[in-house]
Amino acid sequence: MTLTNSNFDDIRDWDTQNFMHPWEGMEDQADYQRTFVEGGEGIYVTSESGEKFIDGPAGMWCVQVGYGRNEIANAMAKQAMEMAYVSPFSNSNSASAELAHEIAKRTPGDLNTVFFTTGGSTAVDSAIRFVQFRNNILGKPDKKVVISRQKAYHGSTYLSASLSGKERDKGWLDQAEKLTYFLPNVNPYVRADGQSVEEFLSEKVADLENAILEIGPDKVAAFIAEPILASGGVIVPPKGYHKRCLEVCRKYDVLYISDEVVTGFGRLGHWFASEGVYDIVPDIITCAKGLTSGYVPMGACMISDQLVADISGDASQGAVFSNGFTYSGHPVSAAAALANIEIFERDGILEHVRNVAPVFEERLFALADLPLVGDARGQGLMGCVECVAKTEGNQLEMDHEVGGMIDAHCQKMGLLLRPLINMCVFSPPLVIEEAQIHQMFDILGEGIKRTTDDLVKQGVKLA
Numbered sequence: 001m002t003l004t005n006s007n008f009d010d011i012r013d014w015d016t017q018n019f020m021h022p023w024e025g026m027e028d029q030a031d032y033q034r035t036f037v038e039g040g041e042g043i044y045v046t047s048e049s050g051e052k053f054i055d056g057p058a059g060m061w062c063v064q065v066g067y068g069r070n071e072i073a074n075a076m077a078k079q080a081m082e083m084a085y086v087s088p089f090s091n092s093n094s095a096s097a098e099l100a101h102e103i104a105k106r107t108p109g110d111l112n113t114v115f116f117t118t119g120g121s122t123a124v125d126s127a128i129r130f131v132q133f134r135n136n137i138l139g140k141p142d143k144k145v146v147i148s149r150q151k152a153y154h155g156s157t158y159l160s161a162s163l164s165g166k167e168r169d170k171g172w173l174d175q176a177e178k179l180t181y182f183l184p185n186v187n188p189y190v191r192a193d194g195q196s197v198e199e200f201l202s203e204k205v206a207d208l209e210n211a212i213l214e215i216g217p218d219k220v221a222a223f224i225a226e227p228i229l230a231s232g233g234v235i236v237p238p239k240g241y242h243k244r245c246l247e248v249c250r251k252y253d254v255l256y257i258s259d260e261v262v263t264g265f266g267r268l269g270h271w272f273a274s275e276g277v278y279d280i281v282p283d284i285i286t287c288a289k290g291l292t293s294g295y296v297p298m299g300a301c302m303i304s305d306q307l308v309a310d311i312s313g314d315a316s317q318g319a320v321f322s323n324g325f326t327y328s329g330h331p332v333s334a335a336a337a338l339a340n341i342e343i344f345e346r347d348g349i350l351e352h353v354r355n356v357a358p359v360f361e362e363r364l365f366a367l368a369d370l371p372l373v374g375d376a377r378g379q380g381l382m383g384c385v386e387c388v389a390k391t392e393g394n395q396l397e398m399d400h401e402v403g404g405m406i407d408a409h410c411q412k413m414g415l416l417l418r419p420l421i422n423m424c425v426f427s428p429p430l431v432i433e434e435a436q437i438h439q440m441f442d443i444l445g446e447g448i449k450r451t452t453d454d455l456v457k458q459g460v461k462l463a
């Protein structure tokens with residue numbers, strides 16, 4: 001739908017002149033030309049010129065049930081016609097109440113209190129604000145520090161961005177430094193030479209315990225962790241890490257917030273990976289993205305009944321949780337999320353992911369044999385291939401170049417990737433079939449080989 005009879009050159013100009021994109025590079029924003037994605041069906045998207053691609057990153061880890069789902073579009077249209085908007089501050093709506101109930105049925109333990117937000121960042125922000133609020137009521141106003149990890153990504157509000165541990169994103173923006181603490185990288189790929197994965201695991205768990213002791217348990221409110229660090233490069237912590245970290249948190253009265261904005265809603269074959277994959281019941285889970293399969297924005301944090309009970313009724317001192325959004329529990333988003341959950345149930349999406357994940361993982365790990373590949377890692381339908389070409393010059397520039405070359409080769413062969421500098425990250429729609437997984441990895445492998453040939457021709461050394 002457009003308001004004007006414009007040609008595509010005009011649209012390109014408006015994109016560069018009027019649309020400031022997330023993570024906009026200020027040096028070249030006036031000329032940076034993006035691929036326009038204008039259509040989608042199943043696991044495929046099409047560009048403005050009609051080229052068809054496998055959508056490697058499923059939008060941005062979000063289009064779980066694939067594109068072109070009439071059921072979701074119709075549910076949204078029906079809700080918009082019946083009742084487009086209700087203020088969640090003073091009223092309620094059947095779609096939002098039903099969705100809260102459906103989410104609560106699927107969360108682990110007693111995480112039955114659902115606080116709706118507008119996306120993942122606001123879910124994380126609201127979770128942290130709830131933890132602060134609770135400690136204020138409990139008479140622990142100094143218990144406020146939240147421990148996060150290097151390479152974590154938790155969002156783009158001031159608080160959630162302050163908890164993100166991607167150094168390259170922090171250089172030019174302010175942070176709430178007094179409220180945060182960062183643990184070292186939990187990626188086994190970077191462990192010291194000669195260190196076993198088991199020793200690395202113990203070291204990473206000790207990092208958390210030592211941090212709590214250093215800051216003081218009376219000052220540490222929570223530990224926040226993505227089960228798999230997604231935007232940090234699909235970092236899978238060593239087996240047993242989450243369970244042992246939860247034990248440390250319990251020992252020191254530190255809450256455990258599991259940020260499942262990416263891993264929630266089926267990415268690892270379960271509604272929530274915390275319990276389904278890692279056998280833990282955290283105190284709070286955050287989710288977004290897959291909740292509506294990306295059809296419309298929505299997020300939520302699910303809080304344990306116990307945490308809420310501790311500060312309710314007589315214990316509340318009349319406190320009000322003065323946090324929320326005009327669009328908390330938006331009826332149209334709730335209708336989309338309900339239709340999305342119905343598709344998951346009807347089509348057995350979780351079982352499907354569990355069935356095809358071994359094929360995905362086998363093809364992914366095999367890429368580690370290619371000379372350009374330093375590490376190939378992932379789990380479920382999340383994968384990352386980290387490519388390493390050494391240079392005596394500017395390594396960051398070389399890393400960007402390698403990622404860009406692989407991306408360009410793969411696009412020519414019909415695969416969209418998400419290049420994170422020198423890491424190719426992919427998390428396709430969950431409905432991807434086994435044959436399509438093979439097709440995706442065939443293209444990726446070929447893209448890496450062609451890039452290798454180009455680099456060798458340029459005289460670049462491979463790691």
Ligand SMILES: Cc1ncc(COP(=O)(O)O)c(C=O)c1O
Pocket residue numbers: 119120121122124153154155156226230231259260261262288289299
């Ligand atoms: C783990 C995690 N948390 C939070 C967010 C922020 O979500 P949003 O971009 O919807 O605000 C993201 C986004 O990628 C994420 O990956």
